Amino acid sequence: MAFNVIKPGLLALLQDLGRHGHQSIGLTTGGPMDEMAFRWGNALLGNNSNCPQLEITFGMLTLEAQANTNIAITGADLGATLNDKEISPWRTYALKKGDVVAFHQPIWGLRAYLAVSGGFLCDPILGSVATVMREKVGGLTGKGDKLQRGDVLPYSACSHQPQKAVPRLAIPHYGQKEIPVILGYQYKSFSSLERANFFSSDYSVSSHSDRMGYRLEGKAIHSDLKGIISEGIAYGAIQVPKDGQPIVLLQDRQTIGGYPKIGCVSRVGGGILAQKQPGDVIQFTPITVDQAEQERHLHMARLAQWR
Template identity: 65%
Template sequence: MAFKVIQTGVLALIQDLGRRGFHAIGLSNGGPMDEYAFRLGNRLLGNDDNAAQIEITYGLFSLEATAPTTIALCGGDLGATLNGEPLLCWQTYKVEKGDRLAFQQPKYGLRAYLAVVGGFQCEPTLGSVSTVIREKVGGLTGKGEKLQKGDLIPFEAFFGALQNNVPRFAIPDYSSKEIPMVLGYQHDQFNSIQVAHFLSSEYKVSQSFDRMGYRMEGRSIAYDGAGIVSEGIAYGSIQIPKDGQPIVLLKDRQTIGGYPKMGCVTTWGGSLLAQKMAGDKVQFSAISVEEEEQERVLFHARLDTLSRRYSTVA
């Protein structure tokens, strides 16, 4: 009982919420680039939050079901179809044996998440199935490989029916340019004019972006300090390298680095940024730690509200 990969697409990876506790040996967390969409996919199906899904980047990916199940699609709209019929994001669909699911190219957003009832049944590596290609860990084989043509991605057959959808108020606006972030302890090593330039400028996503990080193009930010000693890198860190063009480090980031950091994007901000592609424009919006905590509480409150809503659906 599995989905068989028919067409590999640009990049399709097995992900759960990530690998914890291995920075000391140089392993990043991995996990879904758009954590909000990932969590909503599992909530739609009544899964554990950590149930494995497929993260599909850009599309051009197709699968065939070898057993019945119910799926959930969340995240970017990659023109998904079921047996040639178009599907909407942010809801569930019944899939029968022999059905074909295909993803075209992005209509909005960049990454879609495919969840099944019970999650995909892959063997964890160091406590997680998250695929990190650079580190050769996780995924279907445990070796950090992206999904290949002919791969069988196992799941437990589900013969019931779940008809759920995410209400409009909980669907993110991926067209928004605003990326919330918290200024970090090193931001006061930049002069106030440079901080103001950073927060008032619009940046464009460069061609150099991936699961490790997003390099920005726009106003150059100067750093007058003498540099810093290499230190641990938190999720969402906004590094300012020597050329002054910000780099936002995300799920597959390196674990240490020596560039000064303006701050960190929030989990919500990282989810929004992960749906941007080369040429898209963003602007960083500074919020306080207290506001970030409120944002996180709201993030989980939405999920909990939706879980209660779905628990009544048979």
Template identity: 55%
Template sequence: MAFKVINPGLISVIQDFGRYGYQHIGVTTGGPMDEHAFLWANRLLDNAFDAAQLEITIGMLQLEVQQPTVIAMTGADLGATINGLAVRPWQSYPVNQGDQIAFNRPKTGLRAYLAVKGGLQITQQLGSAATVVRERIGGLQANGKKLATGDVLPYPIMSPSVVQPFVSKRVPEQFIPDYSAPLILGVILGYQCNSFAQAEIQKFFSNKYEITQDIDRMGYRLTGEPVNSLLEGIISEGISYGAIQIPKDGQPIVLLRDRQTIGGYPKIGCVTTLDAARLSQRGPGTKIRFAIKDIHQAEAERMIYNRFFGIQSKR
């Protein structure tokens, strides 16, 4: 059946694992900002790793359940409740017809994920249901719009035996991130790193940077000690997820899921995919550091991670 949207909240969108293979025609990937939380939500329900679910930023979403099913919540603690009773993130729950699921304001983190058994049944565009508002693609109506009051989000009908009796699953504690812990992001040096003097590179990796108010699904602007390149600009080229652009003011920009597909600022490096997900849960005022990451180590960690979650390449 479906969830009915009573209150869409501030920024609630449908996401799956992303839209790959189309950056050459200017279509970005989209997908979950916090890949770790997204994958665990599907794993708790034995869903396919890329099953569509909801990404709830900041909170205030309210849904009405129209058919019994099982859900999982992961990511930020947005003070979620079921029928007014507080529930913990990183856990699965049964819900019945008429139940009210609500999210409040952030306690820790910025983005929560709500998955349903079998995944949301959303029509795909270019192989994905991922919502990219700027490109007007994906989502419930295939137009890139955020959720709206009255929207109906379909999911598979579950056999009563799946819902009752029910044993809740919870993510093991060692896999639940602490969104208040100090954040050091691993960086693989990029194509233009040689255009930065050694002193500038040392400055970048030895100083703290603060997340500004200018953050969204496209990227995070940071402020701190300016870093200067010997280049004023470059011929526009493709941009990877996690790329760190250094514009003329020397203040880094970390580009994320809804980034533009090409750009002409020098890039000092690229935040690893696993660390970019960690960044997405931090808000303005958070202090972060960068550390050089060996590309072979990053690749090995990613391979282990993909095997654990059963990720199959969409690239």
């Protein structure tokens, strides 16, 4: 019982919630770029929240089901079809043996998630199946490989379930321009003018962005610090290198870095950012730690209540 990979797409990766507890040896966490979309995919099917899913970037993926199952699609709208019939994200679908699911090109957003009842069956490496290509760990082969034509994605066959959909209020607005930022402890090394420039300027997503970090292009900002001793990097940290163009570090980030950091994107904000395509424009807005925690608690409480 499995999906046969007919077309592998540009970048399709097996992910769970990440490989935690190993950053001390230089191993990053990996995991879904849009955590809330991932969590809703498993919730729709009644899966454990950490069940492995496929993260599909941009699309161009085609799968053929070899046994009956149920799937959930969340995240971006990549023009998905079921047996050539258009289907929408943020809901479940029943599949029969021989059904073909395809993802084409983005209508809105960049990354979609495909969950299957019970999760994809894959052996974990260091407690996780999260695929990190740069570190050659996780995924179907355990070596960090992206999906390839001819791969077989195992799952457990199951009977069909009633269709379910995510409540409209819980679906993120991927078109929002504002990305919330928690101010970092090196924030004061940026002058008042540099801070004002950072929070009042538009930044466009660079084509050099990836799962490691989103490079931005716009008004350059500079810190009074000439350099810092390399230190641990948190999710969402906004590094400012010598050219003054911010880099938001995300799931596949390096574990240490030596550039000044003006702040840190919240988890919810990072999920919105991860759905931006090259050329999309964003603007940063400051929030407190309390506000970031309240926002996340609201999302998690809504998910738990729905479950």
